[in-house]
Amino acid sequence: MFGRFKNIREGFAKVGPSSSPTSKKVISPPLGSTKTLSSSTMTSASTSRAVEMESEREDTPEHEGDGVETAQLRSPNERVYLHYSWTPPSTPDTLASLITIEAPPLPPKPEGWTRFVCISDTHSMTFPVPDGDVLLHSGDLTNTGTLFDFQKTTTWLMGLPHRHKIIIAGNHDLTLHTDDGWYDNNYDRWHWTKGKQDVKAIRRLLTGPEANAAGIVYLQDEDYEFQTVDGGRIWSVYGSPWSPAFFGWAFNYPREEGKELVEGFPKVDILLTHGPAFGIFDRTRGGDDAGCEDLRSRLTELRPRIHLAGHIHEARGAHIHTWDPQNNYEAPLVQYDAVMQDYAPDLEDEDLNLVLEGEDVSGDAQEEENSEGVERTVFVNAANYPAGKRANKAGRAIRFGEYGFQPVVVDLKD
Numbered sequence: 302m303f304g305r306f307k308n309i310r311e312g313f314a315k316v317g318p319s320s321s322p323t324s325k326k327v328i329s330p331p332l333g334s335t336k337t338l339s340s341s342t343m344t345s346a347s348t349s350r351a352v353e354m355e356s357e358r359e360d361t362p363e364h365e366g367d368g369v370e371t372a373q374l375r376s377p378n379e380r381v382y383l384h385y386s387w388t389p390p391s392t393p394d395t396l397a398s399l400i401t402i403e404a405p406p407l408p409p410k411p412e413g414w415t416r417f418v419c420i421s422d423t424h425s426m427t428f429p430v431p432d433g434d435v436l437l438h439s440g441d442l443t444n445t446g447t448l449f450d451f452q453k454t455t456t457w458l459m460g461l462p463h464r465h466k467i468i469i470a471g472n473h474d475l476t477l478h479t480d481d482g483w484y485d486n487n488y489d490r491w492h493w494t495k496g497k498q499d500v501k502a503i504r505r506l507l508t509g510p511e512a513n514a515a516g517i518v519y520l521q522d523e524d525y526e527f528q529t530v531d532g533g534r535i536w537s538v539y540g541s542p543w544s545p546a547f548f549g550w551a552f553n554y555p556r557e558e559g560k561e562l563v564e565g566f567p568k569v570d571i572l573l574t575h576g577p578a579f580g581i582f583d584r585t586r587g588g589d590d591a592g593c594e595d596l597r598s599r600l601t602e603l604r605p606r607i608h609l610a611g612h613i614h615e616a617r618g619a620h621i622h623t624w625d626p627q628n629n630y631e632a633p634l635v636q637y638d639a640v641m642q643d644y645a646p647d648l649e650d651e652d653l654n655l656v657l658e659g660e661d662v663s664g665d666a667q668e669e670e671n672s673e674g675v676e677r678t679v680f681v682n683a684a685n686y687p688a689g690k691r692a693n694k695a696g697r698a699i700r701f702g703e704y705g706f707q708p709v710v711v712d713l714k715d
């Protein structure tokens with residue numbers, strides 16, 4: 302028991318408020334035994350990390366904006382804005398800052414295209430987000446899913462301009478995992494001082510009339526169809542909050558049950574999962590690929606236009622993959638992105654151009670030969686919570702949602 306307890310402590314010390322696994326080889330103990338863990342260990346670990354984050358933020362100088370490159374990925378029917386010039390607010394985590402700080406200026410989407418703004422792992426933080434037709438959030442809306450945190454997050458989301466705001470839960474959104482009494486049976490591991498949270502009130506914040514009126518659509522193992530223009534294209538989306546087992550947090554599944562889970566995912570335009578697929582923006586700072594192998598093989602059948610995940614903050618990135626029927630629709634292996642150069646990324650698709658600011662890109666997407674029948678997926682890990690090598694730049698801590706961890710903007714041709 303002591304050995305296991307020690308592992309948990311180390312795991313938490315490494316990952317802080319994120320639950321990103323440090324190793325896929327760390328197998329979560331069964332739920333029955335995690336229940337006996339001391340909740341005070343978890344609480345104090347995350348509290349001290351939160352304090353640390355605060356002081357880092359106070360001590361850091363203003364963003365200087367030097368060496369900032371704009372980077373986008375392009376293919377005939379897809380454009381992805383990964384990094385862009387933007388000076389974020391010095392105190393991004395206040396609702397007031399949303400009023401005074403403008404979201405980054407991005408080129409307008411072409412006519413007949415739809416703009417999806419992808420964010421994830423916001424963990425109770427709020428920040429300015431570029432405008433677009435659809436906001437997609439891939440889970441970990443909060444740190445532990447308290448009513449207070451959900452009030453803050455939904456107030457922020459409701460104030461954003463997007464017509465549709467499609468969101469899912471993650472392993473940190475504990476109070477949304479109510480099936481089979483999960484929260485009732487586990488709440489005291491996290492909320493032993495705050496008390497059991499009002500799960501009905503929390504769900505009402507996400508699914509009640511006010512949320513509806515503001516365009517919030519909360520998906521938990523369900524699909525949804527919507528139009529961004531009346532009479533326009535109908536988009537389909539499916540959302541799944543689950544991620545592979547990690548110390549018995551919410552919406553965790555044992556890896557051996559992955560196949561059964563992903564078989565339930567339907568063919569849709571947009572797939573939101575909290576956890577990434579194996580080999581696709583899933584590499585932890587420890588160097589392990591923590592994603593789900595069953596999700597990876599299921600994606601070769603589903604081939605959505607966008608697959609958005611998060612969970613592994615340090616693996617944030619995006620990639621446009623062209624599916625090749627001659628090659629059994631093999632899924633890509635891709636980590637990080639070309640601009641940050643932490644790893645050599647797999648960006649070899651012939652029809653993909655990485656465009657840096659200053660390069661002449663006039664008309665390259667239009668000049669592509671007829672690509673009818675060609676299927677592509679934009680893979681995105683949009684974690685906004687800085688972690689890993691990119692969490693520090695020029696000797697200071699990168700702030701939440703700042704360069705390197707900005708919202709990923711994806712334009713799709715309808």
Ligand SMILES: [Zn+2]
Pocket residue numbers: 320321422441471472473575611612613
């Ligand atoms: Zn997570």
